[in-house]
Amino acid sequence: MKEGLWREMGLSDQEYQQIKDILEREPNEVELGMFSVMWSEHCSYKNSKKVLKNFPTQGPHILQGPGENAGVIDIGDGQAVVFKIESHNHPSAIEPYQGAATGVGGIIRDIFTMGARPIALLDSLRFGSLSKSKKSRFLFDGVVAGIAGYGNCIGIPTVGGEIYFHPSYEDNPLVNVMCVGLMDQKDMAKGAAAGVGNPVMVVGARTGRDGIHGATFASEELSEASEEKRPAVQVGDPFMEKLLLEACLELIKTGYVVGMQDMGAAGLTSSSCEMAARAGTGIEMDLAKVPRRETGMTPYEIMLSESQERMLVVAQQGKEKEVQAIFDKWGLEAVAVGRVTADGFMTLKENDTVVARIPARALTEDCPLYEPEAKEPAYLSRAREYDLSTLPELEDCSRTLLAMLATPTIASKEWVFKQYDYMVGINTVAGPGAADAAVLRVKDTKKGLALTTDCNSRYVYLDPYRGGQIAVAEAARNLVCTGAQPLAVTDCLNFGNPEKPEIFWQFKEAVAGMSEACRELGTPVTGGNVSFYNETKGEAVYPTPVVGMVGLLDDIDKATTMAFKNDDDIIILLGQNKDELGGSLFLSIIHGLEAGRSPELDLSLEKLVQSTALSLIKQGLVTAAHDCSEGGLAVALAECCIAGGKGAAVLLTDNMKASSLLFGESQSRILITTPKGKVDTVLALLAETKVPYKVLGDVGGEELNITGSGWKVRLAVAVMEEKYRGAIACLMNS
Amino acid sequence: MKFGVVVFPGSNCDADCFHVVDKVLGQPAEYLWHGQEDLKGVDCVVLPGGFSYGDYLRTGAIARFSPLMDKVVEFANQGGFVLGICNGFQILTEIGLLPGALVRNPSLQFQCHNTYLRVERTDTPFTGSFTDKQIIQVPIAHGEGSYFADPATIERLENQGQIVFRYCDAAGAVTPEANPNGSLHNIAGIINEKGNVLGMMPHPERCSEEILGNVDGRLLFESLVKGQQGGESR
Amino acid sequence: MFKAIITVNFKKSILDPQGTAVLKALKSMGYSGVEDVRVGKHIEVSLEAENIDKAKEQLKEMCDKLLSNPVIEEYKVDVAEVR
């Protein structure tokens, strides 16, 4: 073996020494390769594990928290929802179509591995400036097509998501995909290789040389040299995955499955040793039996291949034939390559020769954990101390609102979701663009599910703790606006290089903020994904801890969307307008400033606003609901108008600058409308809960009129709609 | 009326079609596995949407060689009802039960959105419950739904009234702007000469329930069921 | 063992949206000399057959039945023996 090979594989000298201590000898190349991928940040969470312990993970409806392939929550009637989010950032930077497509494929496998039928996808995306950067347009175009290509083909609707454009993502886009599945609780499968003697089977696609060392690749910064590592990108085959999905679900129904796990990052290595470690067993495999796509593959290549659309199944002894028959029906291979052993070792053979022998737990548990140094970055005090009071005041409020609506981050994402089949499965009650969260019915019940992803990374950049809190609060608020009770969280933490103290500080603070908000709002974390090293040429992306959240509606007929619906409905704002512009999109777009403090968040007010809105919706008193987020109150009103094709007349009496009042992003605000005849009931209820609120005006006409003291917004809905819906298509077709 | 929903490897609207005939219409329904040769005595075969064989090579190209498809052709030739939706329509053109071909959308993108359709004929078994020239809303979801045929075929389709659905605007005008995918003559769905095989790109099964906000598609399935009931009582 | 290269193209009378899009993209990248682009399929098939004529016959059949659709496409087959 080449001297210092471990360094090329991303292991430190100490880690190498530790491996020698564990094995009580030098590892061979296969063993070293296995350690290097399993001990990479991507698989081991060695830099983040200690911090992630802060997340609350317990709650009454949590059936499975972190540790399995996906989280599981109880939604009553013996049913469960399985969900998880994952990133595929680096592959997407290099080959946007295939990178994004295989990202979708990977997260879908995590869901059906648990025994659930995937019913929805959401995508949380970040790119550089769409108007200024050709590269960003190229990446955006390819990523969206890749998500569409995979999701549409396999037949899982992409029902929601979010997209932000910011220069920090120019060379390192973020592609996070969440998948949600539904199952009967009795069908829950786990990823444990239990039962000594049980056969271990490789099922699905054949193994090729693709993606070797993908996990290590994900744990480094992007550089020119990444180009050389290009084989780390794979081509996805959604058709194969569809067959695999149907075969696996059919197999689970038979009861012959003991454990099952998909082969994602680090392929056969991670799936086998994780399954053994979970069960406290060992696995012996003959690599010569693994079906291959290419000739002459070495044990090293077979163990580290990241070929897609493969699973590892531990079946009941004696049921191999039955398992094979099911895969055969779907035109897939299922080959027994080994068995579960009692000795706790991963024993890999090629025919009769042992090529690797490592204690399974050494790969999964013994990886050294680090607590990198954390230090508050210098930019923070500069940004916070920026004096915003010197900014010139708005001259033309209407023009400014139009400009905001045409900003790609705010503008309609129709150009994107038109490419997604968001209806297949016929469960989509509120698809993309219709409501603050996607709403799906649960067939044969009255129930509905609400799904969202959220993260405003500018807030996190300016105040990681508060930004983390807001990401959680906004996700919950979005669910509430559709009439759902928020239940649980999955998160995807996208940060720069954790070896830099400033980055690690952002990470720690953001997780602490998210943890507090999750605790307060009663939405535990069931799992997630950490993606570090999102940097190019030493510049990190904005810290982006994406929150994926699932909520439950007991009565799908009460599902609420954001569209203004009836003339004369009364518009009410729950929450408070504050004079705060810090961290707002307005500052960034209109003044080119990323400064100030992120908006304040009072979690008890947040809870009160949310519970009030939810209770009004459940009582059937609300005709539309929408939270105020990027672009503030003015943009929220405009969005309700555009969605409903109806105008509104609004009077704002707050004693505040027009810019703050219209475009400030104060948290904990929800716009609702209620029919005129019910307004007294609503106001009485509001008075009872003591929630701060304001009656703003009413729905009607073909214009949005907002009147303040000394200023006015007056825009035809049709004009706003044209800007809002056309902006992204216009940039992409130019 | 007993419906049979064909399942090809890669079909993904099979369960949706099944749900609508079974749960919404309350009709008997069976899944028909592509590898078998048994139509299980159904009265109407539904070829559902999806990506049979991954849409590899050409949409519907590989699926038409499934063993079950020989039986479907026989069934159609004997007058049995066959409904091809989206990928099902593509398969019907590939196998020659319907003329023409469905090619890539000029946008080169997959397109998923509602479209307005004008019902051109109400005297077919699939459209009896619609009113003449009724304007309905039915969603499309495809990347290759641009209907093409040579001029002679198009003329024949027009002359023989084989065009059943056309893309139109909200007022029913058949215009280039209302054509989402460059289909010749705004064709969204056609029927064979005998009138028992219908192919359409839009998805009626996606708009057959109140909770989904639109029930226009249900009329298509109801037409079949009512037609048969009418036939039996006569 | 024979190796065939089959090219499948849209008939001239049929719009080739992909070709049009590539043409547009090349022009906007500054390749003003480009006049036309057509995008088709390039299929490589390796097969065993008794002799080259049998191979050709089989390949033609495959093209007619599966690899091309005569309504919209035309094809060309080149076969060579390899060892």
Added chain:
Amino acid sequence: MFKAIITVNFKKSILDPQGTAVLKALKSMGYSGVEDVRVGKHIEVSLEAENIDKAKEQLKEMCDKLLSNPVIEEYKVDVAEVR
């Protein structure tokens, strides 16, 4: 005027799902002699250029920048002068 034929294929080591699906289909249709199928793109480009070397240079650039992604694909260019 030059006419180029560009073929773009997945690299040999990369999975070609389309080729695999076609191979299976051909086998199940009874063509048991077929051993391998790869499906790629066949792109025909007509362009004006000063001379064939300039044309080649431009075409290579187009392939690198737009027509293929070297991460997963490889390409081949054939150019000839036409009148």
